[in-house]
Amino acid sequence: MKIAVDAMGGDNAPEAIVTGVMTAKNEFPEIEFQLYGKEDEIKKYVTDQNNITIIHTDEKVTSEDEPVRAIRRKKQASMVLAAQAVKKGEADACFSAGNTGALLAAGLFIVGRIKGIERPGLMSTLPIIGENRGFDMLDLGANAENKAEHLLKYGVLGSFYARNVRNVENPTVGLLNNGTEESKGSEVTKKAFELLSEESSVNFVGNIESRDILNGAADVVVTDGFTGNAVLKSIEGTALNITKLLKNSILDEGIKGKIGALLLKNALGGLKDEMDYAKYGGAVLFGLKSPVIKTHGATKPEAVAATIRQIHIMLDTDVVGKLTKQFEEEDTQN
Missing domain, CATH: 3.40.718.10 (Isopropylmalate Dehydrogenase)
Known part of the structure; x- marks a missing residue:
């Protein structure tokens, strides 16, 4: 399992995000984490490099950014790169504690909707x-x-x-x-x-x-x-x-x-x-081709770990794959 993490999203990033990832990593040694953000800041909280890859970027989506404009213009933002990793098949899921509207836009425009679902729900x-x-x-x-x-x-x-x-x-x-x-x-x-x-x-x-x-x-x-x-x-x-x-x-x-x-x-x-x-765990933008999860902006490490636990269950049960298959079969019948 590979999870792309917007390490710079949220009020307490990257400390709360990375600390939560470290906690979850001990519980789920089979998960590979991709942390997107400022490498020097992220490294301060990485206690174990095993199954951790840091993808450096100086750009991030802020809470003040207009969601759709930010996703389209900030191509190197940590949130955008995490969503792109899912779209390219380099990661199985992504989550962020950052700008909710921007993550919804990234899910819709980058990851994409399951055929037959017009409006994914949070x-x-x-x-x-x-x-x-x-x-x-x-x-x-x-x-x-x-x-x-x-x-x-x-x-x-x-x-x-x-x-x-x-x-x-x-x-x-x-x-x-x-x-x-x-x-x-x-x-x-x-x-x-x-x-x-x-x-x-x-x-x-x-x-x-x-x-x-x-x-x-x-x-x-x-x-x-x-x-x-x-x-x-x-x-x-x-x-x-x-x-x-x-x-x-x-x-x-x-x-x-x-x-x-x-x-x-x-x-x-x-x-x-x-x-x-x-x-x-976090809020799921359900109805997309892959799991996209939003955690609270003021999230703490414990909540980050709970969100990773939630994503692990979603990937382990292949809930999105099963959902996609069901809607494709319904679309064929109709």
């Missing part, structure tokens, strides 16, 4: 509260607008990923809406409800509301990119603010609060771990 695995498992949600922002047909494909894509990567047998699919009734929603969601209900390869359970998604309402949650991105950021913000509220409440209680905090240390640590979706 998908993450998020935690289900009280259970040691998660659910997959897409689209989380790859597309600002979607048609009902796109939402149908997201149901198919999410189900395929849940079965093949997360080993969920017959995963349930829910359509995110402003009510559970069939008549609820926009014209797009009403049409998507109809299409998903008629799709035999999807175990569709109907409309679900955003308040229920963290309670295990479905194994796969389907929505348009604008809504999905807004819901994801709402979940992130709520989790951060609850943690801040708990901390402030404890500190305001003085010595009694500090004693209580010590007694609750393990429980509070467990709550933090349960809400940490980074442990499931």
Whole structure:
């Protein structure tokens, strides 16, 4: 397995990226890592050269860059070179913690879509509260607008990923809406409800509301990119603010609060771990010819290692190859 890594992408690059790679390398000695970026900076954090190749470049895509323009003009950027390696067959997958829009553009314009998938979706695995498992949600922002047909494909894509990567047998699919009734929603969601209900390869359970998604309402949650991105950021913000509220409440209680905090240390640590979706890996731009994974801009080494673990499963199960074959067969039949 060969993974192309944009070592310069993200707020804490290259330290967090390379340190995470070093951790994962010990777990997966069969993976060869290609690190793209400034060689002298990357080398500071490389503790073992085995299965590590550094491809030097001074150019990188910044968070301020306009995505499509950056991909077209910055031909030697670390992110672009990593995507090119996948396209040329020199790497099996790539990931970055850099500019999300630019990585989406690189995936679409360089790696390319699977035939039959018009709009690949950005998908993450998020935690289900009280259970040691998660659910997959897409689209989380790859597309600002979607048609009902796109939402149908997201149901198919999410189900395929849940079965093949997360080993969920017959995963349930829910359509995110402003009510559970069939008549609820926009014209797009009403049409998507109809299409998903008629799709035999999807175990569709109907409309679900955003308040229920963290309670295990479905194994796969389907929505348009604008809504999905807004819901994801709402979940992130709520989790951060609850943690801040708990901390402030404890500190305001003085010595009694500090004693209580010590007694609750393990429980509070467990709550933090349960809400940490980074442990499931990064966001997959699913529907491309090869795995392209996006990690959070402020990612830490542990999250990088988790993302590599996720990519290893995707490559080991050949989920993209199987998906490509399925859509090619459907295209031939049609």
